[in-house]
Amino acid sequence: MRRFVVFALLVALVVGLGPLVADAQSTLAEIKKRDKLIVGVKTDFPPFGSIDAAGKNVGFDVEVAYEFAKAMLGDPNKIELVSVTSGNRIPYLQSGKIDIIIATVTVTDERKQVVEFSDPYFLSGSLLLVPKASTVKGLDDLAGKTVAVVQGAIQDKDVEQLQPKANRIKFGKVSEAVLAVKGGRADAYAHDDVLVLTLVKENADVKAVGKPFMPRPYGIAVRKGDTDFIKWVNAELAKMKQDGTYDRLWKKYFADVESNLVKP
Amino acid sequence: MTPAGAGFSWSAIARGLPYLLEGAGLTIMISAVAMVVAAVLGLALAALSQAPGRLARRLVAAYVEIFRNTPLLIQIFIVYFGLPQLGLKLSPFLSGLSALVFYAAAYNTEIFRAGLEAVPRGQLEAARSLGLSAPATLRWITVPQALRISFPALGNNLVSLVKNSSLVSTIGMVELMFVANDISFNNFRTFEIYGTTAVIYVLLVLGLTRLLRAAERRLLRAA
Numbered sequence: 001m002r003r004f005v006v007f008a009l010l011v012a013l014v015v016g017l018g019p020l021v022a023d024a025q026s027t028l029a030e031i032k033k034r035d036k037l038i039v040g041v042k043t044d045f046p047p048f049g050s051i052d053a054a055g056k057n058v059g060f061d062v063e064v065a066y067e068f069a070k071a072m073l074g075d076p077n078k079i080e081l082v083s084v085t086s087g088n089r090i091p092y093l094q095s096g097k098i099d100i101i102i103a104t105v106t107v108t109d110e111r112k113q114v115v116e117f118s119d120p121y122f123l124s125g126s127l128l129l130v131p132k133a134s135t136v137k138g139l140d141d142l143a144g145k146t147v148a149v150v151q152g153a154i155q156d157k158d159v160e161q162l163q164p165k166a167n168r169i170k171f172g173k174v175s176e177a178v179l180a181v182k183g184g185r186a187d188a189y190a191h192d193d194v195l196v197l198t199l200v201k202e203n204a205d206v207k208a209v210g211k212p213f214m215p216r217p218y219g220i221a222v223r224k225g226d227t228d229f230i231k232w233v234n235a236e237l238a239k240m241k242q243d244g245t246y247d248r249l250w251k252k253y254f255a256d257v258e259s260n261l262v263k264p
Numbered sequence: 265m266t267p268a269g270a271g272f273s274w275s276a277i278a279r280g281l282p283y284l285l286e287g288a289g290l291t292i293m294i295s296a297v298a299m300v301v302a303a304v305l306g307l308a309l310a311a312l313s314q315a316p317g318r319l320a321r322r323l324v325a326a327y328v329e330i331f332r333n334t335p336l337l338i339q340i341f342i343v344y345f346g347l348p349q350l351g352l353k354l355s356p357f358l359s360g361l362s363a364l365v366f367y368a369a370a371y372n373t374e375i376f377r378a379g380l381e382a383v384p385r386g387q388l389e390a391a392r393s394l395g396l397s398a399p400a401t402l403r404w405i406t407v408p409q410a411l412r413i414s415f416p417a418l419g420n421n422l423v424s425l426v427k428n429s430s431l432v433s434t435i436g437m438v439e440l441m442f443v444a445n446d447i448s449f450n451n452f453r454t455f456e457i458y459g460t461t462a463v464i465y466v467l468l469v470l471g472l473t474r475l476l477r478a479a480e481r482r483l484l485r486a487a
Contacts, residue, residue, distance in 0.1 A: 087449040152449035169436040
């Protein structure tokens with residue numbers, strides 16, 4: 001019995017301390033004081049965030065992060081990139097491990113309740129990745145089949161809604177979902193169109209099928225209530241669109257899949 | 265101003281608990297099966313390592329070194345993602361189960377081997393001089409004593425097994441850890457959900473240690 005009391009007291013203590021963590025108010029000031037911007041980016045999501053052969057972070061989101069560090073602190077290298085996944089990126093932000101998420105976050109109503117979103121900077125639908133020999137042509141063919149999705153990604157709910165007869169199997173990372181398709185563990189893998197198109201370019205044994213479904217915007221996210229910071233982000237995004245930086249990055253990363261994309 | 269995500273939410277726990285308990289059901293099931301199989305396999309391999317001749321001993325040693333010296337996560341991935349490429353496609357449950365069994369059995373083998381070797385030689389010699397055959401000596405003299413000696417260490421390993429079973433969440437098995445991720449990735453109440461999950465693991469392990477203590481008392485009484 002005493003064991004339980006001690007345990008309960010410990011829980012109560014930690015619960016009591018919870019609200020002290022992650023004060024949303026002063027992120028902008030805190031970054032300037034620290035003289036370093038800490039950004040959550042993806043490392044398994046080309047062409048937005050991945051690791052190149054030399055071990056460097058590359059991708060559209062990564063370059064936006066460098067632009068932000070340059071604009072805020074005068075040096076693109078005053079930055080720390082933290083690898084996040086669809087599942088853990090919002091918890092990372094909430095717990096103060098990162099200042100900002102630039103990691104293909106689709107804007108949804110649920111997420112709007114817990115983070116502050118910037119203006120949209122990309123528009124993405126979803127596509128299916130299937131083995132080269134597959135006869136699957138779209139969501140309609142997936143009744144009774146197994147569909148891989150990434151935990152925390154919007155496709156988990158989309159597939160549940162659009163093809164309730166499919167069996168969803170969930171993985172933590174993009175690479176594991178791709179492996180599942182290649183190894184015959186899943187008949188298809190549903191994720192953002194631009195990711196699927198890029199994966200198909202890099203993997204000869206799979207193909208992209210279907211018409212992009214449920215297109216929705218990506219937003220950059222900061223902690224809920226941090227309006228100063230999100231205003232700064234929006235101003236910076238507008239500037240990047242005006243001075244041609246956005247177009248340059250678009251061409252660099254999306255030129256070869258552009259015909260399938262919707263430009264915001 | 266406090267961010268909207270802050271504060272403690274009991275309702276998040278209330279909403280998540282039924283799903284977490286459902287996940288705990290699979291955790292209990294896969295752990296229980298793995299425990300029994302790993303204990304039997306471990307004892308069998310430990311006995312085999314006592315057999316005369318070097319070959320058996322070396323094979324057992326090789327098995328132990330391979331499975332004890334690689335991370336469990338890699339073993340799970342090899343069985344689940346790797347073996348299908350060689351034509352062996354086990355279900356997710358069997359993939360997770362077999363990785364857990366081989367990993368835990370490697371430790372059990374060492375635990376039982378230590379127990380077998382700790383039985384005084386005189387016991388063996390006495391049994392043989394009374395006319396017991398080698399298998400009968402093993403069954404009636406060595407193993408019962410070795411079990412008693414090994415029991416505390418075996419219990420530790422079984423507790424580890426319950427906690428290690430959380431790794432099968434990576435291959436889409438809907439057990440306790442998987443459900444915890446799934447809920448918190450959607451409602452973002454990480455503290456409440458992982459905290460509740462931790463409490464459930466504590467309760468599971470407390471239940472297991474009680475069972476083990478009862479079993480140990482029984483073993484001692486039988487002596």
